[in-house]
Amino acid sequence: MLINYKEEQPIVYQILKNTIESNKHSHAYLFETNGYYNSIPLVFSFIKALFCPEKNIDNHCTKCSICPMIDSNNFPELKIIKPDGMWIKKEQLAEMMEEFNHKALIGSKKIYVILEAEKLNKASANSLLKFLEEPEDNIIAILVTSNIYQMLETIISRCQVISLKPYVSLLSVKNTENALSLVLYNNENPDEITLEKIKTVISFLKYYENNHLDTIIYMNKLWHATIKTKDDFVIAFEILIMYYKDILNCLLSIPLEYFYSYENDVREIAKKNTVFSVCHKLKTLLEYKEKIKFNVNTNLLMDKLIIELERG
Numbered sequence: 001m002l003i004n005y006k007e008e009q010p011i012v013y014q015i016l017k018n019t020i021e022s023n024k025h026s027h028a029y030l031f032e033t034n035g036y037y038n039s040i041p042l043v044f045s046f047i048k049a050l051f052c053p054e055k056n057i058d059n060h061c062t063k064c065s066i067c068p069m070i071d072s073n074n075f076p077e078l079k080i081i082k083p084d085g086m087w088i089k090k091e092q093l094a095e096m097m098e099e100f101n102h103k104a105l106i107g108s109k110k111i112y113v114i115l116e117a118e119k120l121n122k123a124s125a126n127s128l129l130k131f132l133e134e135p136e137d138n139i140i141a142i143l144v145t146s147n148i149y150q151m152l153e154t155i156i157s158r159c160q161v162i163s164l165k166p167y168v169s170l171l172s173v174k175n176t177e178n179a180l181s182l183v184l185y186n187n188e189n190p191d192e193i194t195l196e197k198i199k200t201v202i203s204f205l206k207y208y209e210n211n212h213l214d215t216i217i218y219m220n221k222l223w224h225a226t227i228k229t230k231d232d233f234v235i236a237f238e239i240l241i242m243y244y245k246d247i248l249n250c251l252l253s254i255p256l257e258y259f260y261s262y263e264n265d266v267r268e269i270a271k272k273n274t275v276f277s278v279c280h281k282l283k284t285l286l287e288y289k290e291k292i293k294f295n296v297n298t299n300l301l302m303d304k305l306i307i308e309l310e311r312g
């Protein structure tokens, strides 16, 4: 049920609720997960509400015959596509399009979901693009990605982008957000240790932007002395990603989202970057953030990260 996400994703909840209630849906949605832990269940609650003739958003539906079929993964008008190995292949999309060319049997719409949409290869992205360019009223595309920077601009521009609130503001790191907002907006005293970590990450980023590969020589002092545990790494990467997103906002002349009290600092770093280089950095950071989940050698990981960032 969508209402389960009202507290953690208030803006998205409102957008999706309005969509259902007004009965005015887009032809294509792109959900940017931003590491939100409950993103897939949220997407499926939305899909259920789209299909349900009772338009059930906030209650468990007991009236229609469609909701139980979706729950048991047994609804013919819903097709889910996910990578087959490394990539989502053209044949997988062709199969879906072929199926969808037949008339809807039970409901009035058909929905296809593409999970890990950043894994569309060139051929599949192009065939999807053609499909998106000629939208049919009763077909809705729902794309889900953890890495929007890896996707074709032409696909993104044909979708309504629904950006979920990052993981950093939820769950175990609730304190970080408080601390971060305190640091950024100069409120009361955040806890000392968290504050030190946030400051470390931001000075690391500034050092890297000025010294590039030389950062590796001072990695212990700049990073490892303070960022030690897996949790530290997750928070630290979230902060780096937020900062680079704001650098990108700055380059695109969009108002800053996170570090607006520090606009001059962000602007200085933006001058050293291009849209292309920032997108490369964001893509790299998102990839490395995933790697932290496994028990990797963090010294090696950080050295490799710097080398990879430099490739942009």
Ligand SMILES: [Zn+2]
Residues within 6 Å of the ligand: 052, 053, 054, 055, 056, 061, 062, 063, 064, 065, 066, 067
């Ligand atoms: Zn229902």
